[in-house]
Amino acid sequence: MSARNAAARLDVTAPISAPGTPAPITDLAAQRIRARRRRELNIYGLRVLVAVIVLGSWELTTRIGIVDQFFFGQPSGIAKQLWIWITEETALGPLWEQVLVTMEETVLGFIVGTVLGVVIGVLLGRNRLLADVFSIYIKAANAIPRVVLGALFAISLGLDIRSKVATAAILVFFVVFFNAFQGVREVERNLIANARILGADDRRLTTEVIVPSALSWIIASLHISFGLALVGAVVGELFGATQGVGELIYSAEHNFNANGVFAGMLLLAAMALLAEAFITALENRLVRWRPPAVGSEIQI
Amino acid sequence: MTPAIDLRGVTKRFLTPSGGVYTALRDLNLTVQAGEFCAVVGPTGCGKSTTLALISGLEPASEGEVEVLGKPVRGIAEQIGYVFQTDAVFPWKTVLDNVAAGPRYHGRPTSEARSTAREWISRVGLSGFEDRYPYQLSGGMRKRVALAQSLINEPRILLMDEPFSALDVQTRSLMENELLSLWANTRASVVFVTHDLEEAIALADRVFVISAGPGTVKANYPVPLTRPRNVTEIRMQPQFSQIYGEIWNDLKDEVLVSYERQKRSGAA
Ligand SMILES: Nc1ncnc2c1ncn2[C@@H]1O[C@H](COP(=O)(O)OP(=O)(O)OP(=O)(O)O)[C@@H](O)[C@H]1O
Numbered sequence: 363m364s365a366r367n368a369a370a371r372l373d374v375t376a377p378i379s380a381p382g383t384p385a386p387i388t389d390l391a392a393q394r395i396r397a398r399r400r401r402e403l404n405i406y407g408l409r410v411l412v413a414v415i416v417l418g419s420w421e422l423t424t425r426i427g428i429v430d431q432f433f434f435g436q437p438s439g440i441a442k443q444l445w446i447w448i449t450e451e452t453a454l455g456p457l458w459e460q461v462l463v464t465m466e467e468t469v470l471g472f473i474v475g476t477v478l479g480v481v482i483g484v485l486l487g488r489n490r491l492l493a494d495v496f497s498i499y500i501k502a503a504n505a506i507p508r509v510v511l512g513a514l515f516a517i518s519l520g521l522d523i524r525s526k527v528a529t530a531a532i533l534v535f536f537v538v539f540f541n542a543f544q545g546v547r548e549v550e551r552n553l554i555a556n557a558r559i560l561g562a563d564d565r566r567l568t569t570e571v572i573v574p575s576a577l578s579w580i581i582a583s584l585h586i587s588f589g590l591a592l593v594g595a596v597v598g599e600l601f602g603a604t605q606g607v608g609e610l611i612y613s614a615e616h617n618f619n620a621n622g623v624f625a626g627m628l629l630l631a632a633m634a635l636l637a638e639a640f641i642t643a644l645e646n647r648l649v650r651w652r653p654p655a656v657g658s659e660i661q662i
Numbered sequence: 663m664t665p666a667i668d669l670r671g672v673t674k675r676f677l678t679p680s681g682g683v684y685t686a687l688r689d690l691n692l693t694v695q696a697g698e699f700c701a702v703v704g705p706t707g708c709g710k711s712t713t714l715a716l717i718s719g720l721e722p723a724s725e726g727e728v729e730v731l732g733k734p735v736r737g738i739a740e741q742i743g744y745v746f747q748t749d750a751v752f753p754w755k756t757v758l759d760n761v762a763a764g765p766r767y768h769g770r771p772t773s774e775a776r777s778t779a780r781e782w783i784s785r786v787g788l789s790g791f792e793d794r795y796p797y798q799l800s801g802g803m804r805k806r807v808a809l810a811q812s813l814i815n816e817p818r819i820l821l822m823d824e825p826f827s828a829l830d831v832q833t834r835s836l837m838e839n840e841l842l843s844l845w846a847n848t849r850a851s852v853v854f855v856t857h858d859l860e861e862a863i864a865l866a867d868r869v870f871v872i873s874a875g876p877g878t879v880k881a882n883y884p885v886p887l888t889r890p891r892n893v894t895e896i897r898m899q900p901q902f903s904q905i906y907g908e909i910w911n912d913l914k915d916e917v918l919v920s921y922e923r924q925k926r927s928g929a930a
Pocket residue numbers: 676677678684686704705706707708709710711712713747875
């Protein structure tokens with residue numbers, strides 16, 4: 363019995379001494395970072411796989427003729443169309459000009475709508491009377507389908523860039539406004555009390571407590587609103603334009619060129635993804651003070 | 663000499679969510695002399711935090727007079743520091759900028775405010791953590807940030823609501839001694855709320871006992887222990903346990919009343 367105990371003890375002590383010399387912390391961290399990179403690669407692989415399956419079956423079904431490529435286009439046709447646009451030119455001129463025009467309308471509309479949304483949202487969130495008076499009108503305005511305002515802007519502002527910017531801005535405004543308003547309302551009373559005790563006046567209270575606190579809400583809305591700005595710009599082009607990706611899509615549609623429509627959509631999607639990456643970078647910079655989301659930390 | 667804080671016949675009522683009226687404080691009289699360190703003890707829910715809110719001007723009294731530094735309180739009183747019971751440091755500011763907030767709000771340039779803040783950060787033992795955000799600190803460290811944030815304004819009135827209740831015993835004694843030496847240099851008038859009678863006696867010149875809600879001052883006891891004090895050593899003195907026994911006699915009844923009441927309303 364005692365011999366077995368001794369053996370057991372030996373058994374137990376033997377393996378402990380080996381990993382007992384701890385791996386250097388830096389090694390451990392590097393190992394975890396490698397594991398994370400491997401996970402990211404896996405995700406990219408799976409994404410490509412999904413694209414291959416979807417595009418492959420689309421191409422296949424249109425080639426066999428189960429699906430009519432006249433109506434639904436064809437991936438290879440879309441690629442060809444894009445290639446022609448890039449290497450030669452579009453019906454409206456060089457491709458990069460169309461992209462630039464739409465991008466300009468979108469970004470300007472996005473900025474105007476965001477600034478107005480934040481300013482008015484914070485103003486109404488801070489002022490009870492203004493909020494009570496205007497809330498009914500804002501809710502009413504929010505209830506109407508705002509894209510039809512694009513038609514109005516085309517009449518009042520003309521067919522140049524201003525009507526597109528206005529349409530994009532109005533779409534962005536409401537989303538940002540409601541988030542900013544709500545964000546201001548949700549600020550912790552404790553933090554406001556602390557700032558006032560520390561000597562903050564009304565202006566400081568707004569810039570140092572209310573806005574930073576509401577910023578998480580506002581930034582969350584920016585992810586959606588860039589897409590909306592893009593919608594606004596394209597719809598604005600629908601009501602009359604000579605250039606832009608939206609216009610490019612309509613001219614393809616007039617020529618029953620389904621591949622052209624899809625190619626235009628692809629361009630819009632690429633623009634939206636680009637903006638999304640930019641907004642995410644902005645978010646990471648502005649709300650660095652937030653603890654990272656559960657599970658996204660590197661554990662060592 | 664005008665007292666630093668003077669509450670006379672103060673009553674505070676709250677509207678309850680069901681539309682009723684709840685009287686948190688009734689006919690409370692409390693006077694703190696300039697430079698005096700006062701502790702306030704009482705059972706939970708008796709209105710200690712409410713009393714501090716009234717002194718700070720964050721809440722108006724329903725009835726009675728609240729005077730600070732000889733002037734009736736209207737809105738936030740000036741020259742006041744308040745360490746809140748719950749976390750109130752700004753989560754989007756680093757430790758350095760949290761502590762520098764007060765001087766900046768008082769119009770000092772940022773660089774100057776920051777260099778003063780560094781001194782205070784080292785005084786509360788947080789050197790090296792200047793660039794951390796609050797979520798990267800422990801609860802006790804956040805309390806120290808809150809302490810430095812209040813003290814940097816060199817308030818003449820300092821309100822503290824259970825500032826050390828989240829700390830372990832050793833850190834707590836350290837911080838208590840630290841507070842006493844910081845206070846000895848500033849000679850601010852302090853109102854220190856705590857659940858812990860020992861802490862109250864070790865720190866204060868005077869201990870107020872508040873009765874179970876509606877809160878009113880049941881008695882106040884001078885603490886004639888000599889200064890400078892060391893909070894761990896002072897507990898060994900025979901005079902300490904004598905004072906403790908006296909106050910505890912008063913306090914225990916209130917704690918029992920409050921406990922019974924909560925048990926009943928919990929059961930109802
Ligand atoms: N805004 C409010 N509305 C309604 N009732 C309130 C409000 N604030 C406090 N009260 C009530 O007033 C009473 C006193 O609260 P207070 O926070 O002052 O207690 P306290 O003595 O600080 O207790 P604790 O030691 O647990 O912190 C409590 O019964 C509480 O429910």
